Amino acid sequence: MSVQKHRRLIQSRVQELESETLALKTLHNTLSPINSLPPEILSTILRLVQTAIQKEENEILSWIRLTHVCQHWRAVSLSCASLWSHISFENPLFTNMMLSRSNNAPLKVHFDVPSPRKKPLAYHALQEVLQ
Numbered sequence: 001m002s003v004q005k006h007r008r009l010i011q012s013r014v015q016e017l018e019s020e021t022l023a024l025k026t027l028h029n030t031l032s033p034i035n036s037l038p039p040e041i042l043s044t045i046l047r048l049v050q051t052a053i054q055k056e057e058n059e060i061l062s063w064i065r066l067t068h069v070c071q072h073w074r075a076v077s078l079s080c081a082s083l084w085s086h087i088s089f090e091n092p093l094f095t096n097m098m099l100s101r102s103n104n105a106p107l108k109v110h111f112d113v114p115s116p117r118k119k120p121l122a123y124h125a126l127q128e129v130l131q
Helices: 003-030 039-057 062-068 071-079 092-101 116-130
Strands: 086-088 108-110
Touching (some): 039 062, 092 116
Parallel strands (some): 086 108
16 A cells, blocks of 8 residues: 555544544533533523623623534524624624624624724724614
């Protein structure tokens, strides 16, 4: 058997093992007690943590790290419109994403752009929101 064929077989096996590892990690996470909470309760917890982080760290968007904890938290957070309804222009690239995820939830708009180089982007994003 050629070296190239061995390399392809090894790469194929590595991909299989990575897929299996991901499936096992997902299963492991689903067995975590917090992931047995109903989505409505987890959403409430995420909103409370979001509020606390925003007040304590004075960073409007730092709470988004919560949406990357696991697939379940991501799915719950993406379906919770109120998490995305505090529209920030701190990072204008997120503005449209937040608007689309907020669906019909009442909006809170925060426009404070401390970085002069971000101001043109922020004003452009604000203009799009107001249209």
